[in-house]
Amino acid sequence: MIVDLRSDTVTRPSHPMLEAMMRAEVGDDVLGDDPSVQQLEAMAAQLSGKDAALFTPSGTMANQIAIRCWTQPGDEVLMDAGAHPFSYEAGAPGAISGVLVRQLPAPGGILDPDTVFSSIRPANDHFAPPTLLCIENTCNHAGGTVYPLETLETLGSGAAELGLRVHLDGARVFNACVAQGVDLRDIACHADSVSFCLSKGLGAPVGSVLCGPKEWIRRARRVRKMLGGGMRQSGYLAAAGIYALSHNIARLVDDHRRARRLYDGLTSMGFTSTEPQTNILYVDVPSARVAAEGLAARGVHTIATGKDVIRLVTHLDVDDAGVEQALSAFGALAERT
Numbered sequence: 638m639i640v641d642l643r644s645d646t647v648t649r650p651s652h653p654m655l656e657a658m659m660r661a662e663v664g665d666d667v668l669g670d671d672p673s674v675q676q677l678e679a680m681a682a683q684l685s686g687k688d689a690a691l692f693t694p695s696g697t698m699a700n701q702i703a704i705r706c707w708t709q710p711g712d713e714v715l716m717d718a719g720a721h722p723f724s725y726e727a728g729a730p731g732a733i734s735g736v737l738v739r740q741l742p743a744p745g746g747i748l749d750p751d752t753v754f755s756s757i758r759p760a761n762d763h764f765a766p767p768t769l770l771c772i773e774n775t776c777n778h779a780g781g782t783v784y785p786l787e788t789l790e791t792l793g794s795g796a797a798e799l800g801l802r803v804h805l806d807g808a809r810v811f812n813a814c815v816a817q818g819v820d821l822r823d824i825a826c827h828a829d830s831v832s833f834c835l836s837k838g839l840g841a842p843v844g845s846v847l848c849g850p851k852e853w854i855r856r857a858r859r860v861r862k863m864l865g866g867g868m869r870q871s872g873y874l875a876a877a878g879i880y881a882l883s884h885n886i887a888r889l890v891d892d893h894r895r896a897r898r899l900y901d902g903l904t905s906m907g908f909t910s911t912e913p914q915t916n917i918l919y920v921d922v923p924s925a926r927v928a929a930e931g932l933a934a935r936g937v938h939t940i941a942t943g944k945d946v947i948r949l950v951t952h953l954d955v956d957d958a959g960v961e962q963a964l965s966a967f968g969a970l971a972e973r974t
């Protein structure tokens with residue numbers, strides 16, 4: 638059996654999801670008449686507690702539209718140095734929005750409010766004006782870590798006092814919701830805009846949603862068009878998203894439980910790993926690329942994210958048997974090293 642732990646993006650739509658897609662009513666969304674896309678956007682707005690929402694082809698596009706719509710060229714955008722919009726989106730903040738990214742340290746992927754606020758310089762013609770703070774929850778590069786709600790509240794209210802907007806990159810925000818037992822709106826209320834991915838733990842094949850104020854989403858729709866993200870009969874994809882939001886949120890606890898089982902098994906074999914708060918682990922292994930090849934030979938696919946680090950991500954296509962298979966492949970690796 639193949640156990641693919643490279644990412645939660647590798648899931649394939651389930652049969653019921655495919656059936657929902659086949660039943661979808663569609664229109665031309667660029668002309669504004671796809672009822673399934675409209676239903677998804679209304680659902681996302683309601684879940685996030687924001688006025689409106691926009692369906693985008695990817696999380697990258699949602700983040701970059703948000704940056705573009707909250708800033709002017711020459712502005713400064715603050716974020717964790719390892720944050721996705723800065724580190725993994727192909728230089729887009731500079732290319733698309735003409736902004737400077739101020740990279741902040743974020744131990745464990747969590748920005749410390751004192752660090753953020755003390756890095757903001759006073760208004761002065763020499764400085765790029767800071768106008769936007771980006772927060773990633775859960776934080777991918779730190780191992781799916783979850784922001785404490787109090788930290789989000791301090792960041793959100795402090796940013797508002799200083800005149801900064803807050804965009805929450807919530808690619809995996811539903812993992813945070815499930816880990817903390819809260820609704821999306823309890824997290825999103827601390828940000829001006831929030832994006833989330835349908836195509837990660839929620840299991841849809843494509844798509845993300847950007848949520849925010851009504852007039853701002855109207856501008857975001859225009860920027861999506863400019864970037865080539867206007868999609869026509871995208872209701873087929875929206876139907877997968879509606880299915881995902883209706884059926885696949887609560888079950889994320891299973892992914893978290895399996896990540897924990899991986900952690901317990903790996904640490905009992907002597908491996909060192911980040912302790913999972915949600916569905917991601919980074920495991921220390923010497924010569925990660927060679928190790929990943931050895932694991933793949935046993936049907937267990939992982940990603941070497943550093944010279945000596947492997948990433949494992951649980952998702953709805955990895956069951957308990959898959960987790961045990963992964964542990965026995967790591968067991969064979971431990972015997973060899």
Ligand SMILES: Cc1ncc(COP(=O)(O)O)c(C=O)c1O
Pocket residue numbers: 694695696697698700721722773775776777806808809834836845
């Ligand atoms: C935290 C985070 N934000 C944004 C994205 C971008 O999503 P997409 O791959 O849909 O562009 C990812 C993808 O892995 C991510 O992990």
